[in-house]
Every structure is written in C-alpha cells, then in structure tokens.
Amino acid sequence: MQEKVDKLVKWLQDQANDAGLKGLLVGVSGGIDSAVVAHLIKRAFPDNSLGVILPCKSNPNDQEAAQKVIDSCGIKSMTVDLTKTHEVMFSTIQDQLKSAGDYNENQEKLADANLRARLRMSTLYSVGTNYKYLVVGTDNAAEWYTGYFTKYGDGGVDLVPLVHLTKGEVRDMARELGVPEEIIEKKPSAGLWEGQTDENEMGTSYEMIDKHLKGEEIPEKDRKIIEDMHKKSAHKRELAAAPPES
C-alpha cells in the first residue's frame, strides 16, 4: 500500500507540473474518498494544496467531519457556503418552469441534488483558477463503473487518482495515510438530501460492486443492478456525442 501511495503522489506531482500549474485542490466533504485525496495532494504539494469545504444545505455534522479531515493532514483550507447561492438559483429556475406550466415535481429532488454538485464544481474551478491549481476528483472504481456521480458535477474534474481503487482499497489507503478512523467507518453518503446513503439509493452495496469488479460471483439481483447502472451511465465516461462529419 505504501508503494501505491508513493506512485499516486508522484503521478499527481507530474500531472500538475506537466500542466504548468502550481498545485492541486479538492472539495472536502467529510467522507472517506475526499479524505484520501486531501491527504494525497498534501503529500504531493505540501505548500501548494488546498481543501475546500462547500456546505450546501448540508448537515452540520458533515462540516465537522470535513474539519477533522483537514486537521488530520494539515492541508490549507477554505470554506465557501453555497446554501444561499443554491436557494436563489434553484428557486429562480423553478419559478420560470412553473410560469411556463412545465414544472415536473417528480424531478425536483434530483434536479436540486445535481445542482448542488454542479455549484461545487463551478466553485472549485473558480478557486483553482485563482491559485493556478488543478481540480482533483474523488471517484473510486465502484463509483466510476456504476456512474454514481453527477455528470459535470463531482464528475467534472481534471484528475481522478482513485479511479482504479475499489471502495475496499480506498479504505486500506485511508488507514495507510492516517485518515481518522471515524471517517473511515462512516456510511458513504453523497449528502445531497437528508438521510441519503449511497447503498440505499443504489439498491446494492460497495461490497457487491467491489466483488463484481474483481470478477467474483455475486447474487444475480446485485449483478443486474450494477450492470444496468453501468450501461445507463456509459455517456458519463465519454466525451459529448458528436454527429459524424458530413
């Protein structure tokens, strides 16, 4: 695991240097994936790395957890609260849809949630431009394979260092890096609505997704959910579709 960490740190350094930029930043949620990335980028660029806490109607416990992550790696941090921005933007959009008579209440929760992720992405790029840093993503192999991320939201990043690691391997790396145990043990959540957990929403578990990725047998019900998610999200792993040249 130490070797894997060293390789990733070197790769992160190469990516920023090759881009002619000064360092790296990541959104720190208080979850394990961004905790691992925060530790890695701090090692890669001790004086040119930043963890950005971006509350957006978030549970205050998440902010506390994010601060613990920041403290555990000693990375420089900043907080940008997006709650009001989201409120204004989302209600303006809703008002326009309502006055057009086109408002679809069934899509409200998802539209609200994905706007949070995309506001975070926009904020990270604004801060990154200021410092001349690249934006580092946190998707692991399980999230990437199933497309369990918001297109151009948390999926809108420059680098994806964890994309070959299963959730289990992310946990092992977190221990190696010194991420606090309470962060490692927390139930994975996108935090996009009250009480959301990844495994409830997906209808399967990271344990099953990890096994499937390693080619192990899993129950047919789980295999079907995972493969359906993978197929439906193919567009998220590709560039925008373009028509053939005429």
Ligand SMILES: Nc1ncnc2c1ncn2[C@@H]1O[C@H](COP(=O)(O)OP(=O)(O)OC[C@H]2O[C@@H]([n+]3cccc(C(=O)O)c3)[C@H](O)[C@@H]2O)[C@@H](O)[C@H]1O
């Ligand atoms: N075939 C196709 N070809 C090209 N584009 C296609 C498409 N099908 C849909 N699309 C486009 O993609 C959009 C749907 O994708 P998207 O906007 O991503 O939305 P969607 O996949 O529906 O929702 C995002 C999911 O990721 C989860 N999430 C988000 C953020 C963070 C985390 C986390 O773990 O922290 C999890 C979230 O809870 C939710 O389940 C459609 O609105 C449409 O614009």
Ligand SMILES: Nc1ncnc2c1ncn2[C@@H]1O[C@H](COP(=O)(O)OP(=O)(O)OP(=O)(O)O)[C@@H](O)[C@H]1O
């Ligand atoms: N409140 C937040 N502040 C800053 N960044 C956030 C916040 N919420 C989400 N993000 C960003 O979105 C990413 C995707 O969230 P995701 O839940 O998949 O990862 P995580 O929270 O780090 O780990 P876990 O999957 O265990 O919850 C986060 O890793 C982080 O970079």
Ligand SMILES: [Mg+2]
């Ligand atoms: Mg999370």
